[in-house]
Amino acid sequence: MDLGFIGLGAMGQLIVPRLMAAGHAVTGWNRSRDKADDLIAQGMRWADTPRAVAAKSEIVFSIVTDAKAVRACALGPDGVVAGIKRGGIYIDMSTIEPDESRAIAAEFDKAGAVMLDGPLSGSPVTVKAGQASVMIGGDEAAFERARPVLLAIGPKVTRIGSNGLACQMKIAVNLLLMVEVIAFGEAVALAEKGGVSRESAVDAILKSVAASPVLGYRGPFILEGKMPEVPLADVTLQQKDMMLALNLGRRLGSPVPLAAAANEMMNACRGLGIDGNDFVVAHQVYRRLGGQE
Known part of the structure; x- marks a missing residue:
């Protein structure tokens, strides 16, 4: 064709x-x-x-x-x-x-x-x-x-x-993906704060019931030297999709509190000047908030 x-x-x-x-x-x-x-x-x-x-x-x-x-x-x-x-x-x-x-x-x-x-x-x-x-x-x-x-x-x-519903579904899927990756960074930072090595924390999560395809290929990015030079989706691109979710939630009257929290982590990435990285870099925000860096 x-x-x-x-x-x-x-x-x-x-x-x-x-x-x-x-x-x-x-x-x-x-x-x-x-x-x-x-x-x-x-x-x-x-x-x-x-x-x-x-x-x-x-x-x-x-x-x-x-x-x-x-x-x-x-x-x-x-x-x-x-x-x-x-x-x-x-x-x-x-x-x-x-x-x-x-x-x-x-x-x-x-x-x-x-x-x-x-x-x-x-x-x-x-x-x-x-x-x-x-x-x-x-x-x-x-x-x-x-x-x-x-x-x-x-x-x-x-x-x-009908028209528009695939876009709506994609925004919903991206909301889930964003929250999942942000929660991953939160979990790893918590484990690290208690004395678990980052490598062990990532490995344990990827072998657990919480593992998923997106964490499988994105999770290792937070290990030393593994962050890609060309992000799969940097903070700016991912935050664009979160704004779509927030605006859609407001228009439909459907609460999206986890999307709002994830979006704030993207704002924190911007504030720290690390927004040029893949958005899994939010893990660094959690570490800094916890006094680890």
């Missing part, structure tokens, strides 16, 4: 090769072309605008930073909506506000096309391992058409419901 992909950052760099390996032809675009060089060398075609990507594609994907970026590449005279064929499918994999996603989807409906929200649950580690999951919100028939392509990205593809 002829596919389009917009946004060739950390995730796009991993997803596009998976689509090409499955036999699909991919045309890509990114705001800065240099990020496309490696993918072009692997066989990806380049287009000068999102509109040009859409004109060559049956299904167009995007994964960008926020709702403003989605609007910029999806709407307007050079956007996906201007080039997409009637009956074409646009799948935005970004983590954005549900209402923003629904509003953009309405513009595609006016153009005779379909937009699905399809946020990806997983880090570069899980995408590379072929274990990412994709949640879909929107038209069921369009979802079924796109399902074979989505399965090239990851084996767990689920339709959550």
Whole structure:
């Protein structure tokens, strides 16, 4: 199938090769072309605008930073909506506000096309391992058409419901992930304060009933020399998602006190100047608060 992909950052760099390996032809675009060089060398075609990507594609994907970026590449005279064929499918994999996603989807409906929200649950580690999951919100028939392509990205593809609901579910999942990782740092710092070595604490947690996939690959980052130079998700990126959860909780009248507490730990990371690291670095905040550093 002829596919389009917009946004060739950390995730796009991993997803596009998976689509090409499955036999699909991919045309890509990114705001800065240099990020496309490696993918072009692997066989990806380049287009000068999102509109040009859409004109060559049956299904167009995007994964960008926020709702403003989605609007910029999806709407307007050079956007996906201007080039997409009637009956074409646009799948935005970004983590954005549900209402923003629904509003953009309405513009595609006016153009005779379909937009699905399809946020990806997983880090570069899980995408590379072929274990990412994709949640879909929107038209069921369009979802079924796109399902074979989505399965090239990851084996767990689920339709959550109507437009915007996959975005809502992704925010909820990220809330859980954030709280889990922050609690991990709290637990390790408590064990250390009582005399357990950090290595032993991490090893014990990863062998316990509290272990999980995210702790399995992220937990060791807090060991000496293990913090990645390029974060899987730094404090700023993760805090963006926490703000989505806090705002959604406020709008829906659903309490999210643990999200608020986790967000405050991100603020503390900023205050200490360690926010350029993967957000598991909150463990250092707990150590400092406990007088360990």
